[in-house]
Amino acid sequence: MTVVAESLVLPERRSTAGRLSDFFWRHPRVLLTVLLGPPLLWLGIVYLGSLFALLLQSFFSIDEFSGLINYEFTLATYRQLLSEANLDIILRTVAMAALVTLVSAFIAFPIAYYAARYARGKWKALFYLAVMLPLWSSYLVKVYAWKLILAKEGILTWVFEKLNLIWLLDAWLALPIVGGNSLSVSYTGTFIVFVYVWMPFMILPVQAALERVPANLIEASSDLGGTPAQTFRHVLFPLALPGIVAGSIFTFSLTLGDYIIPQIIGSSRLFIGQAVYAQQGTAGNIPLAAAFTVVPIVIMGAYLWMAKRMGAFDAL
Amino acid sequence: QEPLKELGKGEGQLSIVAWPGYIERGETDKNYDWVTEFEKKTGCKVSVKTAATSDEMVALMNEGGFDLVTASGDASLRLVAGKRVQPINTALIPSWKTIDERMQNAPWHTANDVHYGTPYVWGPNVLMYNTEAFKGQPPKSWNVVFEEMTLPDGKSNKGRIQAYDGPIHVADAANYLMAHKPELGIKDPYELNEDQYKAALDLLRVQRTLVGRYWHDAMIQIDDFKNEGVVASGSWPFQVNLMQAEKQPISSIIPEEGVTGWADTTMLHAESEHPNCAYMWMEHTLSPKVQGDVSAWFGANPSVGAACKGNELLTDQGCATNGYNDFDKVKFWKTPVAKCASQSECVPYHRWVSDYIGVIGGR
Amino acid sequence: MRSEKTNRAPLGLKIAAAAGLAFMHLPILLIFLYAFTTEEKTYQFPPPGLTTQWFAVAWNRPDVWAALTLSVKVAAIATAAALVLGTLCAAAVSQTRFFGRETVSLLVILPIALPGIITGIALRSAFSMADIPFSFWTIVLGHATFCIVVVYNNAVARFRRISGSLIEASLDLGADGFQTFRYVILPNIGTALLAGGMLAFALSFDEVIVTTFTAGQQSTLPIWMLEELIRPRQRPVTNVVAMIVVIVTFLPILGAYYLTRDGDQIAGAGK
């Protein structure tokens, strides 16, 4: 107890840090600018700038023969985007993304629920690892592993043969739309791999949302006569919904833009990602590629807006 | 743009856009290596970017950063029109005069008597098939990939065939129609009027019902023949050779309708940063040794006649096997344009692009 | 939560969770299995024989090392950039009030909420417009852009947990702004930053799509893998590399878990 303040105001620090600190304290706006400047410069200028530049390109067109961009404002590219074949691509992709999201939520929920409500101590750590490991294993190697599994002469056929269930597989493949010559060239195959690769992104947000549901709400429901099923339906699920929406931002967006999976497992019918990739890389039609990217941007923009209103960002 | 006046020292680097299998440094099979020696000799370090379709090549060249491209006929004139490639000074390439006369002034690299590159190799798009599925009765016609039928092994061809995932495949359908629907009056599969074009698309729509997945990448096609039960497809001799080397039950023929094909040119980028190395490479590729090795590896034909004799890898029968003498039967890839030679108005390439995407998508 | 010790999970839930986990892990076991197969050209099932030779082969392949080194460098620098930018942003959003605060969180999320191909193409065309040649740094730039959000999320969550009065207490006790950052803020958000950084590293390390568009001739590990998978030379080598990456990252994941365990969940991890 040696320091005795002689007056209210302690002596001003002479160090630069001290003076700077005083300066920031008196001018909080300057501090804010210093904090926010670099990230905003990066994201707001570099990233958003690039996005806008890209969108701008969608108002140009391409010379069909030489493949060079014609820098004149036109809506021709959008007219092209709205051709039937391209609308098919958009519809196909959005439907796939929606389905993948739905089924991912369905598979992820029990895992997240168990991890949030029942797993404790060591088990909890184990669950966490079990969810994280697939996220950390190479995306490409996983996709190729599925190629082996789904190929006509692949592991799944082998298993079905051993189980004498090959008729079941054949019956499924005979179905219209979802069927095909083999799983690896069917929508079913594309769908399975999409779910496999993106579903883990759903688990952690859902788990986080479930962990935030106070235990006593569950007890309150039970106390008021709610059976476990009713408690799930009326309390648990609605409260976990923001987590599901947060997770779906990823499953939906990642499906929407992927071009590698449908290329490797699929029937050559294009998805948006492939169309963008093909227009940009293969065809060198940057304007059309840019117009195609408008679709996910608009969809995700609406999605994010809705998610934000639902409070899903807190669950991210 | 003026071509290079004289050859200087190598810049130490060279980057090439090429078809897969065109530029080998012995990594897949150490006997096939025509890069290492070049690098040693010239000090030009070669890097290769492979492209699976002509469109991709054009896009890569438009983007820039490359010195050379092995462009097929459907890409080469587009590159010239877009001023992406520069004329070459044949005087700086001593082996120019050894080039097969059929190739020396070929229209796909010559515009207004100016040459835009050196011929590389050429070849047919053959019909590759699985010998077990065809049980000793090899297909004779392209009909196995265009029409539903029962194959000699007793099973339908549905889901067991493939087709090329590039708009240029429309020409294969037109070629088939030339033989089977003469009333359409198709004279050149790359020059189609609306009716002819529509007939070709209709044929391709039938094909869509038979194809599980279109092939885009040579290696993936090989995979599909091995693991996906694919038994017949238009293909390149390259895949046939690779699979035969692996002792797979694979063979190929040139069907009775004739074939489309490619004759590729090594073209120099308009803004090439390593033109000296590029000229050295062009010269290098015209040596009978390289021509023979590439031809053997890819199943193609050399552009230098001398390569047909005495090449260890190609062997003396190689040229005949690969169709060296069928030059006239091959309808070489070229870019379809509206102002065509054989009739008044043709469907241009950009419609081939968008419509083919539609056909594959099920439209 | 107190009574849950005594609660048992319903059987249906257990089965569903177990089945879900099995679905997530069986294909990974397959990847491991094929690291040991004796067949090098195709993935034959079941494998004709097992061998450990591919580990030695992978060890001796210079291209593996080159790709690995590049990926580690890219991920490290992208993570460092994301750490700085994400922390600054999180500090601004959670410690101050300003117009458009809500928009910032949207802006930060955007690069990951939009498909990678859009980020990739946008940056690519911006680079070529600005005449920036593709290089190591363009890859880093692309990766850092979508890594910021992971750091930001972790940091914001932690900032939310540090009660505001903690910082005021420090000021009250005579510490200036920098001292408060050094002695109070940093120690309290440190573990969250570490966890966020690890996830950012993982994201960058496995990113194919954005890399495809922002890389020139450089080949990161995923790009190398793509090449290897399409044009295989020694297929099992790819699996060996994939397997080793998983095993080597096991400990850091566990570390991140324990570091942030009693705090907020590492939500949105690995996006």
Add this chain to the structure above:
Amino acid sequence: MTTAVLFDNVSRHFGAVRAVDRVNLSITEGEFFAMLGPSGSGKTTCLRLMAGFEQPSAGHIEIFGETAEGVPPYRRSVNTVFQDYALFPHLSILDNVAYGLMVKGIGREERRKAAGDALAMVKLPGYGARRPGQLSGGQRQRVALARALVNKPKVLLLDEPLGALDLKLREQMQEELKSLQKSLGITFVFVTHDQGEALSMADRIAVFNEGRIQQLGRPEDVYNRPKTRFVADFVGSSNVLSSKLCQKLGLTASYASLRPEAVAIAPASDGALSLSGTVAGRSFLGATNRIVVDVEGSRIAVASPAAQAVPEIGSPVTLSFATRDLHPMEDA
């Protein structure tokens, strides 16, 4: 008189922790029963045993004569008002209150009407459309009450329902709760660690310590005649006279309790006992002054009416009190 809740030697252990330890009690129908005790003494656990969230480790529980073990919470006609209210944040106030009826399958109109009535009963008519987040603490507490009462439970359990409230609001709610209980005639089991609350509201009080009941009786008994040192200490601010002082006063018991308001600062009159000491502290409590007197090392608090003069700290005083105000206690 029916027995609403019966605990027969009930224990609940968590590992080594004996949260509830051999508790016997019987709560009569219509009674306002309070459980009082310090933090961690097992009050909540008792309540959870009644509600069905916990199962006894040993012993037997009956609710209205029926065995309670194995009956899940949602099949007990017992409802709980949780300490932090546990309102469903995603539902409107009306839907919160109607929740119990909804899960029972009561039609939409009917349950909304019932919920509206319940809200009116707790003086929150017209609040039905709001969300819990838009209400103040006291209002939420009332919603929680309405939500429980709408189910017409036979027993209502309340776990420190007023703990989070302002003193002023708390006093108001105490009165409201008490009169509500009177008018509805429902059995209330009320947990609190605030002795004043327990004394003023309950018909009977069980004082808990370390999982056991220390004393069970009417408020006056518990306050005036604490059975143990613990109860004397915890309930009211009784003085505990040490064995030394007891001896000095000629008592046989080793401890005795003496309420501050039973002590006067004055020479002893006839028949009264007296002790002398010095003033060690004093504070103004509004209605009274609290004067702490040091008597041979023990501190004895005196509640002296505000009107009376307050002696200075350090001055010697004589304390006097009646023999009947000294209550001998057990040692525990």
Add this chain to the structure above:
Amino acid sequence: MTTAVLFDNVSRHFGAVRAVDRVNLSITEGEFFAMLGPSGSGKTTCLRLMAGFEQPSAGHIEIFGETAEGVPPYRRSVNTVFQDYALFPHLSILDNVAYGLMVKGIGREERRKAAGDALAMVKLPGYGARRPGQLSGGQRQRVALARALVNKPKVLLLDEPLGALDLKLREQMQEELKSLQKSLGITFVFVTHDQGEALSMADRIAVFNEGRIQQLGRPEDVYNRPKTRFVADFVGSSNVLSSKLCQKLGLTASYASLRPEAVAIAPASDGALSLSGTVAGRSFLGATNRIVVDVEGSRIAVASPAAQAVPEIGSPVTLSFATRDLHPMEDA
């Protein structure tokens, strides 16, 4: 007598909210000053203005005669004990206490010694090595106190430091704080919404409502002579006699306060006033019974000594009280 803190017409507005509205006060050095008021009345904001976390929207603040505006918190020799203690979770108890000295650049040994002494002063010697998470609420509160005191502040600000504590612990800490303040002679500014706490601890009390000071004075004045209805209502449980009753009793003021303990249930003796009504409620408070009597629609609470008989609910009674116990009030 030096003025420690001076507020000269200080306001602090947040948008439309007038958190602090034209407050004047002057706190004397060495004083124990309490700020009492309901939630949201601006107490914390006043404290934050003194500590430097907020700047006044209007008015002027002086601390020991020096202008406080523009001086950042870290250069004011004022320290705060936060309501939630705000101990640094990553530091040991000793390092927490030594923090203020560390950032001032005091050497390791010296500051550890000073921190150890401070811990001994708050009766926590030997706890230095623990983490805040390993202490109970009361212990943490003391650490927060030691951490502030080790800097020898000239003014110590305490924001409801006892709010989170158990009743029992709270009483104990009240005594300790009070004696500490006496022995150190530091100016304490103490925020609470518990009237009992303010009355028993403070030298002077400022009663806040809606950002304004309603009354400022000694505890006895505030309790016995509330200036406004609000103060009467909020401090103690004074009865507020409506203008109707005032008129009936022949008073000129429109409102008057009357403390429950000043009322007796008995016929009026000489010179006393009386009212009659019926018993509406009664509850046992330990030392007293609280009896609520309905007098022509107004409710008047009576604190009747526990020893006295309690009339039944509904029975008619007469209330009597001395004229001097009636305090006329302003309307506000």
